[in-house]
Amino acid sequence: MKNIFIHLQPFILILLILCFVPTMVLADGKGKPDIKAMSTSMVSDIEGNPFQLGNAWQEKPVVLVFIRHFG
Amino acid sequence: MRDKVDEIHSLGAEMIIVGNGNSQFATAFKKKLNLTAPLYVDPSLASYNAAGLKRTKAGTLGARNWLPALKALFTGNFQGRTQGDPYQQGGVFIVFPGDGLVYSYISKRPSDRPPAKKIVEKLKAEQKKLNK
Numbered sequence: 114m115k116n117i118f119i120h121l122q123p124f125i126l127i128l129l130i131l132c133f134v135p136t137m138v139l140a141d142g143k144g145k146p147d148i149k150a151m152s153t154s155m156v157s158d159i160e161g162n163p164f165q166l167g168n169a170w171q172e173k174p175v176v177l178v179f180i181r182h183f184g
Numbered sequence: 185m186r187d188k189v190d191e192i193h194s195l196g197a198e199m200i201i202v203g204n205g206n207s208q209f210a211t212a213f214k215k216k217l218n219l220t221a222p223l224y225v226d227p228s229l230a231s232y233n234a235a236g237l238k239r240t241k242a243g244t245l246g247a248r249n250w251l252p253a254l255k256a257l258f259t260g261n262f263q264g265r266t267q268g269d270p271y272q273q274g275g276v277f278i279v280f281p282g283d284g285l286v287y288s289y290i291s292k293r294p295s296d297r298p299p300a301k302k303i304v305e306k307l308k309a310e311q312k313k314l315n316k
Contacts, residue, residue, distance in 0.1 A: 146277065148283045154234050156225060158223070158224055159211050159224075170280065175278070176198070176276065176278055176307065178221075179237055181291075182203065183203050
């Protein structure tokens with residue numbers, strides 16, 4: 114039993130490193146929203162028409178959801 | 185989150201979704217999930233960057249996602265072919281008129297999402313504050 118654990122040690126170590134990779138360090142994003150820049154950002158609707166994101170919350174509150182990807 | 189659209193509307197707010205694939209993918213996505221919320225696309229990721237959202241390989245491929253991915257697989261939530269930037273992470277914000285950002289959640293990895301209930305509660309609380 115002890116021998117099995119010794120053989121598994123490197124794998125457990127690799128798994129632990131992968132689990133706790135500091136994702137924040139490796140991330141590109143600033144991690145802080147800039148509401149002015151968000152407000153002036155241009156997106157498109159599904160027909161391809163340009164839309165300024167800030168127009169969405171001009172009159173009423175908006176829950177703005179950014180999804181990772183389609184699919 | 186899409187189950188909460190009616191509740192969000194009842195609070196006098198709107199929910200909008202931004203994705204990073206192209207409009208062709210967005211149309212198929214909207215149809216597949218029967219989405220009623222307005223859907224926009226931003227393949228340039230400019231709005232994602234403005235929102236401070238993370239783009240990370242470690243976040244997408246890291247071992248902390250393996251268990252949630254397996255869980256999703258066993259509960260029948262299969263992920264289709266990735267359409268958009270696979271390393272881009274998401275986020276949720278609540279914005280009031282006048283660029284009033286009252287809530288932000290920046291995901292560190294795919295399985296890192298705020299509970300939809302919490303977002304609706306935050307929206308309710310902010311509406312209450314405003315009406316006082």
